[in-house]
Amino acid sequence: xVSWTAIQTLIIIFGPLLYQKLKPFYTSTRTSLPPLxxxxxxxxxxxxxxxxxxxxxxxxxxxxxxxxxxxLTSSRLLxxxxxxxxxxxxxxxxxxxxxxLLRSRLASKDARLLYASLGPRPLVECTWCTLKExxxxxxxxxxxxxxxxLVHLGVMGVATxxxxxxxxxxxxxxVATLLGAxxxxxxxxxxxxxxxxxxxxxxxDVVWTYWRVRVFRGVAMAAVDAGLAYVLWLSATRRxxxxxxxxxxxxxxxxxxxxxxxxxxxxxxxxxxxxxxxxDAELRGKAVEWWMRKVAAxxxxxxxxxxxxx
Numbered sequence: 128x129v130s131w132t133a134i135q136t137l138i139i140i141f142g143p144l145l146y147q148k149l150k151p152f153y154t155s156t157r158t159s160l161p162p163l164x165x166x167x168x169x170x171x172x173x174x175x176x177x178x179x180x181x182x183x184x185x186x187x188x189x190x191x192x193x194x195x196x197x198x199l200t201s202s203r204l205l206x207x208x209x210x211x212x213x214x215x216x217x218x219x220x221x222x223x224x225x226x227x228l229l230r231s232r233l234a235s236k237d238a239r240l241l242y243a244s245l246g247p248r249p250l251v252e253c254t255w256c257t258l259k260e261x262x263x264x265x266x267x268x269x270x271x272x273x274x275x276x277l278v279h280l281g282v283m284g285v286a287t288x289x290x291x292x293x294x295x296x297x298x299x300x301x302v303a304t305l306l307g308a309x310x311x312x313x314x315x316x317x318x319x320x321x322x323x324x325x326x327x328x329x330x331x332d333v334v335w336t337y338w339r340v341r342v343f344r345g346v347a348m349a350a351v352d353a354g355l356a357y358v359l360w361l362s363a364t365r366r367x368x369x370x371x372x373x374x375x376x377x378x379x380x381x382x383x384x385x386x387x388x389x390x391x392x393x394x395x396x397x398x399x400x401x402x403x404x405x406x407d408a409e410l411r412g413k414a415v416e417w418w419m420r421k422v423a424a425x426x427x428x429x430x431x432x433x434x435x436x437x
Contacts, residue, residue: 162364169363172286172296176356179282180349187345193246195338196229204239204333225251237261245318246337265319272318276311279348283307286355292363299358306351314340 165173185191197204200215213222213230225247232238232250237258242250248271249256249264256263285291287300317340361367405411 162366165360165364168291169296169359172292173356173360175282176286176352176359179279180352180356183279183345183348183352185345187342192338192341193248195335196247197242204243205236209233240333243333244336268318269315272314273311275344275348276307276314279310279351280304280307282352283355286359292359296359296362298362299355303351303355310344310347310351314344 196202196212196216197207199219200207200212202212202215209230212233213226216222216226228251229247233242235258238250241258241261241264245264245268249267253264253267256267283303283306284300287296287303289297318336358367403410405414
């Protein structure tokens, strides 16, 4: 497992480089337009992403995780006899038919190492899997690996759908899909490496892949959902111009059309007013009188300017 010292070293080395790359990107994506209030549809999507993030984190807790009978009974994977293991387990809870099946499977070292790598379900449920072909247990475990990722991809698909998230949501669909598919590929690759336990000589060498992957998966999904919610909020409130390129042009066209419509209405109103004035004798006389005064005032003004010039 990666140590905290190694993580700190990587942050110190690559942190400044990432900051130099991400800061210009963030600055280039900001818009000069005033932010908008968060639409209700996007608010519902953010609530959905928050719930899925919370659920992903809750599933990493021991209370909601698959039971590890070796950890529960404080037994050693490679050294504790089967009878001792299940005697300790019976003191903690009642044994089930699944425990009886698991008991018959855990008689060999290879089965115990598969238990650490794939969890108890393949060993208990798979009737056509054999220890001579350990890959059969892996293929049986693939659907249980695929299911949470399919659910996660479905949630991200809804969150980035143009139907539910009009502003900016569809712009992040490709990124969300790639992240979801990438997490699935990494989990399958890591799970397929069950052979790393084949060289385990002691308890310290055993890698509890199944339970470790559950934690990594939950944390990764929660982080992706939180990041997706953040960029959706930025796009929906127009704090980022990502996803607004077409809408900005559309708004400008609509604003121009509204101005042209108002100008046309003003011209039409002026035409009707002028027509009404010239049809009425009294109003026509007042209009002619006003224009005569206007012309006389302009002539006097021009004469005054000529005198000043001289």
